[in-house]
Each structure stands twice: as C-alpha cells, then as structure tokens.
Amino acid sequence: MLGVHDDLKRVVRRALELSPFDFGVTSGKRTAKEQNALFKNGASQLDGYSRKSRHQDGCAIDFVVYDENNKVTWGFSYYEQVSWAFKQAAQELNVPIVWGGDWVSFKDGPHVELDKRFYS
Template sequence: MNFTVMEGMRTIERQKKLLAKGASKTMRSRHITGHAIDLGAYVDRRVDWSWPLYHQIAAAMKGAAKELEIPIPWGGNWRKFPDGPHFQLQWKHYPE
C-alpha cells in the first residue's frame, strides 16, 4: 500500500478552522504540538479515502511501531470520531 503524509504539524489558526468546519473535535490536537500525522492512501496517482485502505495502512504503521517499540494510537480506533488517516504519539510518553 502506497501512502503519503497529508498533514503533520498544524498552527493553532488551522486547527481552529478545522474545528469550525467539523473536521476536528478538539483544540488539544496532537498536530499542534507536532506529535501527529495524517496519512493518505495513494492509489492510481491520487489520494483515496476509502476506509478499507486505512486498515491496511494502520497494520503497516502498527507493525513498524511495534518493531521500534514506540506505541502509536490510530484514530481509526476512536469510537466518538473515527479518524482513519490519523496516527499520533502517546500523551503519556510524549507530553506537550
């Protein structure tokens, strides 16, 4: 599965815009501190947002994280606001 980084660190201004349009649910985003990335599945020379692709990316990311012994939560596992492209470093290991 090919993928690309869509977004990493965000400014507070960008986060406010995403919150206002419903693309985020918090101002405590790990993107603001540089501890999160959003990945995009790259299929046929374009980004594809189909959920099954993000399960494949998550498996690859979790495999790499396990090998490096760096736990990473995947936004696709969130119950209230599933976010398939989102991966972040844990708060307890990487505080603000």
C-alpha cells in the same frame, strides 16, 4: 513533517516501507490558528485553543492513501491496511502510537499519533 516529533517521523518512514499501499503525509504540526480553521470547517472536533490537538505539539500526522491505480482513496479498508504497517513499524521501533481508526466515538482513519501515555 517539519516540527513533527522525531520518533513519529521514524515510524512514518518505516511504515512506508511496510505498507501494502503508498501513502502521503498531508498534515503534521499545526498552529492553533490552523487547528481552529479545521474546527470551524467541521474537519476536527478540537478548536486548537480550549481543546488542543496532538498536531499542535508535533505528536500527530494525517495521511492519505493511494489505491492500486495511484488515486487518492477514502475507503476505510485501505486505511485499516496501512494502519497495520504503522503498527508494525511502531512495534519494531518501540514507539507507542495510536491509530485514529481504533477510536470508538470518532473513527479517524487518516490519523496517527504518539501515545499520550508516553508522549505528552
């Protein structure tokens, strides 16, 4: 969480308290080089140079959800349920966020970012 915007850190901490499932942050602030490596591996649509990620300015995190057996899960329904905790936390703290699972063209369930309309 080093380099992640303080408002997003507050949302993450509160979401952990509210979430029906445990989760862990797997990525926070990234360098352009780190972002580009993800792009080259097909894990991101943003190359980090001509198309920057919100991770590069500390305004995004990625997370992983643990299921009922404390095992990592990639089931979208788990991420959807945890997103509700993020959204409630954001509302309580008056911090506008966007969940990647709400995107239309590219569903990114393990991604949360500060709303760029309010955080540039």
